[in-house]
Amino acid sequence: MRYININRLTLPDGWYARAAAAKAAVEAGDSLDDHADVWRDLKHNMADLFPNEKCWYCETKCVRDDNAVDHYRPKGRVRDAINPHSGYRWLAFDLNNFRYSCRYCNERRVNVKGDTEGGKADRFPLLDESKRVYNEGPCDEEFPVLLDPCDPTDWKLLGCQLENGKPCSTSQDETDKQRVEESIKIFHLHHEPTCKARHAEAVHFVQLVKEAKQLYLQLETELAGHQSFKRKAAEILTAMDRSAEYSGEKHFLLRAERDSRHPWIQDLLEA
Ligand SMILES: [Zn+2]
Incomplete structure (x- = not known):
């Protein structure tokens, strides 16, 4: 993982206006999927932020895969929320919530051999669940478990073992280790290939x-x-x-x- 400065993202003409209109339409009753082109249209610009079309989470080149724009905070339901959570819908069109991701990191999958499984999907655990935000508003009090490539310091927490290439924590701090171990499972970074x-x-x-x-x-x-x-x-x-x-x-x-x-x-x- 490396740091991705999402502030460097260049946008198509009029993108902010389209995003605002889509957000308003969803608030008025449209489904999110009706406006998925708003984030999908940024896919190639996002790929350009990190050379070789690499996934922002796992750094694998995905030139023959159909990478996706992942919502770091899930736009649909949130499986880890202690109370029913219909997703961070108000961030569905916020580019600060977008991450360029391969399908292995983004979608729920089981390895062919069946020994590993992972994929982020609707996962978004917090270190302190009591800080979970359920309605539109700032999420500054939330401390995500998942490592975030758009956080300037998270990337340095992820290393790998020379013996076998398995991902590992670079830190001995218990909280850091917990975040890395959960991220490895949820992003399926221990996928054997x-x-x-x-x-x-x-x-x-x-x-x-x-x-x-x-x-x-x-x-x-x-x-x-x-x-x-x-x-x-x-x-x-x-x-x-x-x-x-x-x-x-x-x-x-x-x-x-x-x-x-x-x-x-x-x-x-x-x-
Ligand atoms: Zn990936």
């Missing part, structure tokens, strides 16, 4: 870091090695670039490689 793909990327990435470390330690004795080290560092940056799959998890793996003999790693993390 995704873990395999993440594992292959992680192993390759850590190998690059090892090679760069060897080259760096040789620099004191071999001036000629500078170019080799720089090329390897550039490869690491490319592999961890926002355009690459699972770049947030690679960022986590690189953070774990920091030590006093390799100050260049911090430079790459901040590049």
Whole structure:
């Protein structure tokens, strides 16, 4: 996961007026689906915010899939609400509630082998259910359990295990861990084919870091090695670039490689 600045989203001409008209029509009795084109029309603009049509939740490239605009706060019912909740309908046309998502993260699915299941659908748990908002109004008091790619800090909480590519928490804080563990299940981030793909990327990435470390330690004795080290560092940056799959998890793996003999790693993390 990486941070997505949704404020950078460019909109089609007249979009705000269309959204306001749709919201008014729904309040007057129209169904949400009658106006689904209001959010669907932003799909390609949203895809452009994150290179390679990657899902904002799982960072998988979905070039042959039909990605969707997910409503972070569900527009229909909310399964986790303690009282019947007909959805955050007033946010159905609010672009701050839109996330670009693959179908595995967005739709309820069971893996072919039947060993994992997930998909967000109507899930939206809160850390404190008593703060749940049921009617139109600010949701600032709600603390969502689900990691949010549009939150500037959430993305750093999600890492992966080098051993097998399974997603994991990067934090030891109990609340952070709870949020990550629930997010893994609800976004189906432990889906086996995704873990395999993440594992292959992680192993390759850590190998690059090892090679760069060897080259760096040789620099004191071999001036000629500078170019080799720089090329390897550039490869690491490319592999961890926002355009690459699972770049947030690679960022986590690189953070774990920091030590006093390799100050260049911090430079790459901040590049
Ligand atoms: Zn996804």
